[in-house]
Amino acid sequence: MSPFDVDAITLAGLRERQSAKYRAYPADVIPAWVAEMDFPLARPIARALHDAIDRSDTGYQSGEGLREATVDFCEEEWGWTVPGARITGVPDVLTGVDWGIRLLTSRGDGVVVTTPVYPPFFSTISDVAERVIVDVPMARTPAGGYALDLAGLAEAFARPEVTGFVLCSPHNPSGTVPTRDELSTVAALAAEHGVAVIADEIHAPLTLAGTEHVPYLSVAGDDANALAVVSASKTWNLPGLKCAQLVSTARTRPVVHDRLPKEVVYGTGHLGVIATVAAYRQGGAWRAQVLGILDGNRRLVAELLAEHLPRARYLPPQASYLAWIDLTEYGLGEDPSVVLLERARVALNAGPTFGTGGAGHVRLNMGTSPAVLTEIIGRMGAGVGAS
Numbered sequence: 001m002s003p004f005d006v007d008a009i010t011l012a013g014l015r016e017r018q019s020a021k022y023r024a025y026p027a028d029v030i031p032a033w034v035a036e037m038d039f040p041l042a043r044p045i046a047r048a049l050h051d052a053i054d055r056s057d058t059g060y061q062s063g064e065g066l067r068e069a070t071v072d073f074c075e076e077e078w079g080w081t082v083p084g085a086r087i088t089g090v091p092d093v094l095t096g097v098d099w100g101i102r103l104l105t106s107r108g109d110g111v112v113v114t115t116p117v118y119p120p121f122f123s124t125i126s127d128v129a130e131r132v133i134v135d136v137p138m139a140r141t142p143a144g145g146y147a148l149d150l151a152g153l154a155e156a157f158a159r160p161e162v163t164g165f166v167l168c169s170p171h172n173p174s175g176t177v178p179t180r181d182e183l184s185t186v187a188a189l190a191a192e193h194g195v196a197v198i199a200d201e202i203h204a205p206l207t208l209a210g211t212e213h214v215p216y217l218s219v220a221g222d223d224a225n226a227l228a229v230v231s232a233s234k235t236w237n238l239p240g241l242k243c244a245q246l247v248s249t250a251r252t253r254p255v256v257h258d259r260l261p262k263e264v265v266y267g268t269g270h271l272g273v274i275a276t277v278a279a280y281r282q283g284g285a286w287r288a289q290v291l292g293i294l295d296g297n298r299r300l301v302a303e304l305l306a307e308h309l310p311r312a313r314y315l316p317p318q319a320s321y322l323a324w325i326d327l328t329e330y331g332l333g334e335d336p337s338v339v340l341l342e343r344a345r346v347a348l349n350a351g352p353t354f355g356t357g358g359a360g361h362v363r364l365n366m367g368t369s370p371a372v373l374t375e376i377i378g379r380m381g382a383g384v385g386a387s
Ligand SMILES: Cc1ncc(COP(=O)(O)O)c(C=O)c1O
Pocket: 035, 091, 092, 093, 094, 095, 118, 168, 172, 200, 202, 203, 231, 233, 234, 239, 244
């Protein structure tokens, strides 16, 4: 039996949630923007959280079980052997990326991102860490997909001011998963030019059927000037509980140990640690069901777009639950999400916020039931008047 009934999900039930997704827009808008999923919490996680509340266990986190659970999950999932001492709990992935940049590069240095990309990277690099963004747009594949522009990265890494690269793998918003060969090339280029790599792998456990995720550090090796940030938060829908894991190499471990401020580590949520351990250890059946639903949803998006918005361009993602949709042929301007919010009452992420290549695009969150997804794309089609 499946862990939950996806068809029991209703918009009325979802609207009772108080999280950002369901509170940012009026009740007549269907939210399909921020990366929260609509599925009910996995039972083993809910149980672990209820147990913690029942024993009034709401103090500071001790990190109990987090390293061991992360080590075991990485080994079982990717055959990636990580010594427990290399894992440090941090509040969330963005904080891990921010501190990765601060620890491995210097103020004023250039840090590469591959646009279009997860928008908060821009402010983290420039406003928070005070580095300079170096844009290496993703290359386009003949099929209309995205890939790392390895020649562009080589050129950027060779610039003397460039000392860092935020690798988003799997890539948000395109859902592309870099191959082992591509990652080997990145690692070789980074080593050659002395560029530190901070790998954001938050979406990795959501890699879908037919694609293999390869952890960057498993390719780059122990000597690499690199860090990875992983988390159960995206996969098991726990971002409000504040727990991610910063993974270092033998080379970067002393830097993290000596220079990562203790308050960053203490900021990790106690309930987040408890939920993460439950997710990594007991969340397998729930994740398997979700991966099946997302596999169906990525194809359903293609079918629904063909029916309701036939001039939209979309390639099903290899990982996660974000659909990156090109609506330029509809002439809805730079930011079609504005028009779709107004006319379709659907909240999507605005393409231009993802940087170069984002104009005319929207990002749709398909981490929901097929019924809600059908309603969303039906509304979009009616709103654009294209059916
Ligand atoms: C690529 C990427 N990194 C980081 C985050 C944010 O994660 P966190 O809430 O753990 O900071 C997201 C959220 O969707 C994301 O897609």
